[in-house]
Amino acid sequence: MWWRSASFIMDRQQNEAALKGESSPNPNPNPKISAYYETRAAHHGVVTSDWLAQAQAAIGPEPDPEPQPRPDPEKPFSVIDEFNNWRKQPHLAEAVAAIRALAAVIRWSEATTMMQLEMELKKASDSLKSWDATSISLTAGCDLFLRYVTRTSALEYEDFNSAKSRLIERADKFGEISYKARNVIAMLSQDFIFDGCTILVHGFSRVVLQVLKLAAHNNKLFRVFCTEGRPDRTGLRLANELAKLDVPVKLLIDSAVAYTMDEVDMVFVGADGVVESGGIINMMGTYQIALVAHSMNKPVYVAAESYKFARLYPLDQKDLAPAIRPIDFGVPIPSKVEVERSARDYTPPQYLTLLFTDLGVLTPSVVSDELIQLYL
Amino acid sequence: MPDVQTLVNEFLNQLKKRKIEGSQATAKQTAELLRSVISQQRVPHTNQTTALINAVRAVGEQLIAANPVELAVGNIVRRVLHIIREEDLSLATAAMAGLGVSAASDDEDDVERGENSVLSAAVVAAAARSTLRPPSLQTLLEDTSESAAAPHTSSSGGESDGRSRSVEKGSKSRKLKHDVLEAVNELIQDISTCYEQIAEQAVEHIHHNEVILTLGSSNTVLEFLYAAKEKQRSFKVFVAEGAPRYQGHLLAKELAARGLQTTIITDSAVFAMISRVNMVIVGAHAVMANGGVIAPVGLNMVALAAQRHAVPFVVLAGSHKLCPLYPHNPEVLLNELRSPSELLDFGEFSDCMDSASGTGSLHVVNPTFDYVPPKLVSLFITDTGGHNPSYVYRLIADYYSADDLVVKRRPTTGS
Structure with missing residues (x-):
């Protein structure tokens, strides 16, 4: 178990020591249901009346959200409130929300040196991470931004204030980067979608939708099998979305994957997180789809920023x-009767063929290489 | 430049008629042709890099179209483009460093210079690095696009606007071309010595009393095996004959002449013999970006047999065979279908093959290449050492820049 391995025990001890001083500022209101899942349900959740508008916002060019008003001076600034504000926006990925929240920490910080600022950021990101330990992209976003603050050579030669404004500016641009990443991924994957192919997708993913949307736009002839994606039924939303693009869609119940696999040419899934082994963590059911695809020699492609x-x-x-x-x-x-209520599973790298990311088309083993380059 | 055009046409003709065989010969000739294209190309004062790149691209496009199956041509064109970009960048960074120092002394173009010297040297260096490197997590948050564009245009376009420095500028343009030509010469040198560098590693892989299996003929394999023999290793070689061209016969003859214990077997006997084999060593036609191999026909069968008996399947490939494309690209899926006369004699079967009258029902298909998926390959040995199939992407990132993957000019820029 990960919390028993040496490095994580050390991390946890540090985190706990850091948090011991303050009583947890904003405890998760509903500890039974993970905050990660709440966001997900809100973003691509159950088919509701306003999902149309949300979907439009998720893939159309996003309007820049209004600058946040300065919080009440008497109320202490809380990074978690800030994060919650950002994550409510349907088109914003969770990592983007985390980075925006950290940027707000910089904006309202009273630190006068880089070191102070870094310590404040570290504390904020630790409290964010411990507030919702289940979200992978939240953790990844926090780590990435902290790394940027401590690593970037461009900051070394500037005075503190301009460095600060540069950091804020980059964080604000990050939403744009994430939007651009989706387009890059869609472009890269076009070579792999050939005329007459059948694609199996699982659940709803903004990136996968963008990929299929571009393919339909390029007049490729293909059909899509959508799993239902119980219990959120996110697959229904994708099917609706694709039907609007005049792409032939077939809905499957989740247990019909093996039954239809011989007709399928490739499996396309998104990811909540890509881990160091090159495997992915994604919506429940991805692992078994990958296993079936692997045993029938079908390629499994992952689209992830x-x-x-x-x-x-x-x-x-x-x-x-x-x-x-x-x-x-x-x-x-x-x-x-016990109920298995976990929302996602882990797919090991040997069942994945290629990852489409904004860094290019990668084999799973490249992921660890990239991470090592950044964090070692 | 009529003489370059005739050279290009001649080479195109040879490619189209399949007069040049083997990726090494093709790669070398392509590099030599591109060298003369570059040396004959007159570079304008502004945007010399773009001029060179466009010239190489225009020729490269024709060459690739002449024989799309020979991936080495495209590889070399991309390598040369990468060289041009790299040389331009190293000149630009050198110029920027010089500019920062001399900014105060020169009073002309002050506005421009002022802007340039604001950019600290570190920023420029970082930007320069990131334009050539493939995108990575590290640079995700750094603003590469904006600042990278700024020093670039100012180094090749804006800077050379100053009329007073025409002499200096002339020397610079000559310098770029000179540097590029030198690097291309190095590339040609690398291509012609890749056998030796691969063969040097033979002793690490071949041990005493081992049995090696190979299929068909490859000069790289021949040199590799001979190098191990030279180092006093005694081992046996099984050569599968490689129907329908039977090049294995030639290899076996050559090996026997050089004093190796050689046994020749038919292709269909590979599975029967594989349990006695310690290692399969073969050559390749091209190595794809995912670690898959385009190889002479029959090799996929050998690879599967090797996997069944857990025999290491080692592929020898010079770095000119590394292709930055994925096997899903339509241009890679092409296979060369050769003449049926290699399979059948014309006289024997001519009555049932009469396609003109439509009565013949016998068809002959004679494909040249096989695709071996990466999971069947145990090791690649290139001139830079041994690599895992999953590591091929890293080699490709070193040799090619991402902008050159598509050599064909965009319809908006090209005519």
């Missing part, structure tokens, strides 16, 4: 803090 690369090395499925979600079976379940 590079800011989702996280410094985790899960050894098995239970190696991650599970993200708990509510599951409605439609009938009352006796209290003696």
Whole structure:
């Protein structure tokens, strides 16, 4: 288990020591359901009346959100509130929200040296991470931004104030970077979608939708099999989205994947996080789809932005803090019956063919290379 | 430049008629041709890099179209383009460093200089590095696009506007061309010595009393095996004959002449013999970006047999065979279909092959290449050492720049 391995124990001790002084500022209001899942449900959740507008916002050029008003001077600034503000916006990826929240820390910081600022940032990112330990892209986003603050050579030659404004400016641009990343990924994957192919997708992913959208726009002839994606039924939303583009779509229940796999030419999935082994953490069911595809020799392609690369090395499925979600079976379940409520699983790298990222088309083993270059 | 054009046409003709065989010969000739293209190209005072790149691209496009199956041509064109970019960049950074120092002394173009010297040397260096390197997590947050563009235009375009420095500028343009030509010469040198560098590593891989299996003929394999023999290793070689061209016969003859214990087997006997083999060593036609191999026909079968018996499958490939494309690209999926006369004699079967009258029902397909997926390859040995298939992407990132993957000019820029 990851919390038993030496490096994580040390990390945890540090975090706990850092947090001991203050009583946890904003405890997760509903500890039973992971905050990560709440965001996800809000963003691509159950098919609701306003998902149309949300989808439009997710893929159209996003308007720059209004600058946040300065919080009340008497109320102490809380990075978690700030993060919560950002993550409510449907088109914003969680990593972007985290980086925006950290930028707000810099903006309202009273530090006068770089070192002070770094320490403040470290504290803020630690409290963010411990507030929701289940979100991988939140952790990855925090790590990436902290690394940028401590590493960038461009900051060395400037005075403190201009360095500060440069950091804020870069953080504000990050939303744009993430939007651009989706387009780059869509471009890269076009070579792999050939006329007459059948693509299996699982759940809803903004990147995958962008890929398919561009392919449809380029007049490629292909059809898509969408899994239902129980219990959120996110697959329905993707199917709706694709039907609007006049792409032939077929909906499958999640258990029909193996049944239809012989018709499928490639599997396309998104990812919540890409871990150091090159495997991915994604919506529940991805692992079994990858296993079926592997045993039938079908390629499994992953579309993921590079800011989702996280410094985790899960050894098995239970190696991650599970993200708990509510599951409605439609009938009352006796209290003696246990329910598996984890929202996602880990797919090991040997079942993945290629990763499409904004860094290029990568084999799974490249991921660790990139992470080592950045963090070692 | 009529003489360059005739050279190009001659080479195009040879490529189209498949007069040049083997990727090494093709790669070398391509590099030599591009060298003369560059040396004959007259460079304008502004944007010399763009001029050179466009010239190389224009020729490269024709060469690739002449024989799209010979991936080495495209590889060399991309390598040369990468060389031009790299040389331009090193000159630009050198110029920027000089500019920062001399900014105060020269009073002309002050506005421009003022802007330039604001950019600290570190920023410029970082930007320069990031333009050639493929994008990485490290540079994700750094603003590469804006600052990288700024020093670039000012070094090749803006700077040379100053009329007073025409002499200096002339020397600079000659310097760029000179540097590029030198680097291309190095590339040609590398291509012609890649056998030796691969063969040098033979002793590390071939041990006493081992049995090696190979299929068809490859000069690289021949030199590799001979180098191990030279170092007093005694081992046996099984040569599968490599139907339908039977080049394995030639290899076996050559090996036997050089004193190696050689056994010749038919292609269909590979599986029967593989349990006695310690290692399979083969050459390749091209190595793709995902670590897959385009190889002479029959090798996929050998690779599968080797996997069945857990025999290491080692591929020898010079760095000119590294291709930055993925096997999904339509241009890579092409296979060369050779003449049926290699399979059948014309006289024997001519009555049932009469396609003109439409009565013949016998078809002959004679493909040249196989695709071996990366998971069947144990090791690549290139002139820079041994590499895992999953590491090939890193080699490719070293040799090619991402802008050159598509050599064909965009319809908006080209005519």
